[in-house]
Amino acid sequence: MTFTKEDASxxxxxxxxxxxxxxxxxxxxxxxxxxxxxxxxxxxxxxxxFGDNHxxxxxxxxxxxxxxxxxxxxxxxxxxxxxxTPPCTDAIIKNKFKKVIFAMLDPNPKxxxxxxxxxxxxENIDVSYGLLENEAKEINQPFIKSIKTxxxxxxxxxxxxxxxxxxxxxxxxxxxxxSSTREHVHQIRSIHDAVLVGKNTFENDDPSLxxxxxxxxxxxxxxxxxxxxxxxxxxxxxxxxxxxxxIFILKDKPITDFEExxxxxxxxxxxxxxxxxxxxxxxxxxNIQSILIEGGSLMMGSLLDENLxxxxxxxxxxxxxxxxxxxxxxxxxxxxxxxxxxxxxQNLISFNNDICLHGPINFYE
Amino acid sequence: MTFTKEDASxxxxxxxxxxxxxxxxxxxxxxxxxxxxxxxxxxxxxxxxFGDNHxxxxxxxxxxxxxxxxxxxxxxxxxxxxxxTPPCTDAIIKNKFKKVIFAMLDPNPKxxxxxxxxxxxxENIDVSYGLLENEAKEINQPFIKSIKTxxxxxxxxxxxxxxxxxxxxxxxxxxxxxSSTREHVHQIRSIHDAVLVGKNTFENDDPSLxxxxxxxxxxxxxxxxxxxxxxxxxxxxxxxxxxxxxIFILKDKPITDFEExxxxxxxxxxxxxxxxxxxxxxxxxxNIQSILIEGGSLMMGSLLDENLxxxxxxxxxxxxxxxxxxxxxxxxxxxxxxxxxxxxxQNLISFNNDICLHGPINFYE
Numbered sequence: 001m002t003f004t005k006e007d008a009s010x011x012x013x014x015x016x017x018x019x020x021x022x023x024x025x026x027x028x029x030x031x032x033x034x035x036x037x038x039x040x041x042x043x044x045x046x047x048x049x050f051g052d053n054h055x056x057x058x059x060x061x062x063x064x065x066x067x068x069x070x071x072x073x074x075x076x077x078x079x080x081x082x083x084x085t086p087p088c089t090d091a092i093i094k095n096k097f098k099k100v101i102f103a104m105l106d107p108n109p110k111x112x113x114x115x116x117x118x119x120x121x122x123e124n125i126d127v128s129y130g131l132l133e134n135e136a137k138e139i140n141q142p143f144i145k146s147i148k149t150x151x152x153x154x155x156x157x158x159x160x161x162x163x164x165x166x167x168x169x170x171x172x173x174x175x176x177x178x179s180s181t182r183e184h185v186h187q188i189r190s191i192h193d194a195v196l197v198g199k200n201t202f203e204n205d206d207p208s209l210x211x212x213x214x215x216x217x218x219x220x221x222x223x224x225x226x227x228x229x230x231x232x233x234x235x236x237x238x239x240x241x242x243x244x245x246x247i248f249i250l251k252d253k254p255i256t257d258f259e260e261x262x263x264x265x266x267x268x269x270x271x272x273x274x275x276x277x278x279x280x281x282x283x284x285x286x287n288i289q290s291i292l293i294e295g296g297s298l299m300m301g302s303l304l305d306e307n308l309x310x311x312x313x314x315x316x317x318x319x320x321x322x323x324x325x326x327x328x329x330x331x332x333x334x335x336x337x338x339x340x341x342x343x344x345x346q347n348l349i350s351f352n353n354d355i356c357l358h359g360p361i362n363f364y365e
Numbered sequence: 366m367t368f369t370k371e372d373a374s375x376x377x378x379x380x381x382x383x384x385x386x387x388x389x390x391x392x393x394x395x396x397x398x399x400x401x402x403x404x405x406x407x408x409x410x411x412x413x414x415f416g417d418n419h420x421x422x423x424x425x426x427x428x429x430x431x432x433x434x435x436x437x438x439x440x441x442x443x444x445x446x447x448x449x450t451p452p453c454t455d456a457i458i459k460n461k462f463k464k465v466i467f468a469m470l471d472p473n474p475k476x477x478x479x480x481x482x483x484x485x486x487x488e489n490i491d492v493s494y495g496l497l498e499n500e501a502k503e504i505n506q507p508f509i510k511s512i513k514t515x516x517x518x519x520x521x522x523x524x525x526x527x528x529x530x531x532x533x534x535x536x537x538x539x540x541x542x543x544s545s546t547r548e549h550v551h552q553i554r555s556i557h558d559a560v561l562v563g564k565n566t567f568e569n570d571d572p573s574l575x576x577x578x579x580x581x582x583x584x585x586x587x588x589x590x591x592x593x594x595x596x597x598x599x600x601x602x603x604x605x606x607x608x609x610x611x612i613f614i615l616k617d618k619p620i621t622d623f624e625e626x627x628x629x630x631x632x633x634x635x636x637x638x639x640x641x642x643x644x645x646x647x648x649x650x651x652n653i654q655s656i657l658i659e660g661g662s663l664m665m666g667s668l669l670d671e672n673l674x675x676x677x678x679x680x681x682x683x684x685x686x687x688x689x690x691x692x693x694x695x696x697x698x699x700x701x702x703x704x705x706x707x708x709x710x711q712n713l714i715s716f717n718n719d720i721c722l723h724g725p726i727n728f729y730e
Binding site: 158160161162163164165167168169170172173174175176300301304305309312314316317318319320321322323324325327328329330331332333334335336337338340341342343346348350353355357359361 | 523525526527528529530532533534535537538539540541665666669670674677679681682683684685686687688689690692693694695696697698699700701702703705706707708711713715718720722724726
């Protein structure tokens with residue numbers, strides 16, 4: 001299908017609508033829509049909150065004039081099934097749109113089964129898609145990966161010294177980067193459904209794993225992967241939250257006594273499976289599609305060894321410590337440098353003294 | 366002493382003359398000079414080659430009109446002693462300059478003993494100094510450190526993966542960065558008097574340690590720090606050069622047989638002292654003021670532990686390997702993160718996919 005330069009610029013606007021939403025909408029995708037009549041934008045809309053209106057409906061409702069014979073640009077195929085809200089194809093037909101252009105097909109089997117394209121074409125609506133498709137896929141990687149593979153999308157985040165260490169030989173890691181750089185991590189937390197650490201990081205650092213600085217109204221889940229639940233964990237910061245958003249991934253089922261205490265503290269637990277992939281798959285039932293993994297190096301190593309790292313944020317300070325401190329990723333590792341995993345796209349953020357290199361390792365179609 | 370905005374801009378020009386020279390002038394400092402008359406630059410000059418004219422003399426010779434009553438801006442105190450060339454103060458007096466402004470005093474005791482300032486003032490020349498003093502010191506750190514401490518200035522250079530490793534668990538390190546990034550290393554080599562590696566890097570990589578890509582006409586010395594000289598080293602790349610610019614720093618004096626072979630191959634050797642500092646001090650007798658240390662991590666660790674790393678180039682690729690590969694700096698290391706060594710100033714170079722963070726750790730006044 002061919003598109004004009006104007007089409008691309010309207011679709012870009014729709015993408016920006018999707019990107020600029022206030023909070024996470026998972027397990028739904030991020031979607032934006034723009035309505036154009038006589039080559040002028042007459043309305044815009046986005047899906048703002050899980051359970052609320054889809055982007056198309058918000059764009060239609062935001063229009064201050066009739067949308068009859070207009071073109072609607074949507075970043076995702078409009079739904080044709082009844083979920084939390086009625087099908088968007090119905091609204092498009094009812095409002096007599098002349099043309100629908102969307103960026104990517106919906107990988108959700110519920111949608112693809114109903115075939116929105118045929119439904120709309122049957123009503124003589126001109127439908128085309130594939131415009132800025134990669135860009136649309138890029139902003140919904142966790143949604144696509146979860147739907148297509150059943151595994152959450154995992155982002156690895158670490159801070160290291162200029163000589164590649166996450167702590168000194170004695171284990172001290174406070175602080176590698178400046179406070180303004182560390183504030184940025186809270187923004188990164190806010191765009192994920194969950195924050196996860198391994199046992200050592202949990203026991204050594206007792207982290208809160210929440211978003212501070214009023215960045216989000218929807219705190220991510222806090223997850224700890226460890227062998228067994230211990231009495232002392234009930235004195236940890238996580239045990240204080242009591243908001244049903246703390247999950248332990250345990251090797252063995254806790255003894256009855258502990259199970260009761262976990263319930264009292266509103267801490268959930270799931271059991272580890274044969275491998276990390278299967279363990280993480282269970283988190284989809286909590287609507288967790290994206291996880292920010294914050295360490296430690298053993299946890300990161302296990303993830304890399306099972307090709308479970310999809311995106312990386314590497315914060316690099318200008319301190320140098322030498323010695324035998326940890327590297328960000330341990331595990332088995334990759335044998336040959338030319339077979340190394342690498343960023344598909346490199347993004348650079350400069351802070352006062354620190355930098356952050358970030359980018360995707362996997363791309364889900 | 367007070368200076369005008371114009372003074373600063375003329376001194377900046379003199380600094381640029383010093384920076385833009387073609388090759389190294391060590392053991393001399395880098396010096397530039399600008400001659401100004403009626404607020405107009407009438408001539409510029411720099412010290413281009415060890416043994417040749419000083420910057421002042423080149424600026425005077427480059428002038429196409431009389432320099433009488435002019436002001437000369439020099440990045441370093443003019444010399445008042447006869448070295449390889451006659452004293453610059455004589456030329457300044459003879460050419461009847463009205464005013465001399467220089468950036469920094471010469472730390473060389475031969476110069477300071479003669480007191481150029483008094484010499485010139487006695488001839489009624491207006492002399493002031495201290496303008497852009499730090500900037501002038503910055504471009505001559507190896508000169509200042511060598512003169513003041515008797516120890517060469519050491520720059521540590523490494524390439525590491527995005528997860529802080531200089532090789533994979535099996536020791537493979539080819540290549541962490543792209544070829545265009547690696548070309549930049551040859552530029553960095555060209556601004557140093559010597560390139561040094563430890564035993565492991567020498568034995569594992571058999572590096573040439575020379576400047577390629579026609580960057581310099583004056584190859585740096587190639588230095589290897591190792592315990593004893595072995596027969597097999599005579600098959601190494603370094604043994605092929607035979608240009609009197611290869612030095613081994615050995616723990617023990619080689620047996621007579623080897624000593625003969627070293628002579629045949631025009632390979633010099635010196636003996637290690639009690640510590641690394643004393644070992645490196647000996648290199649000043651080869652006119653080596655600046656050394657680029659290229660690894661490995663044990664060598665870097667020993668340097669850091671003796672506070673011998675003065676400047677760092679950390680090349681960071683976007684590959685990720687996990688596992689147990691080496692970190693750029695081993696050694697004893699620093700205990701607490703808040704006591705870590707750090708870059709005093711951070712410079713960032715972006716290559717296609719890689720970046721380089723570089724900056725000084727020590728500053729010599």
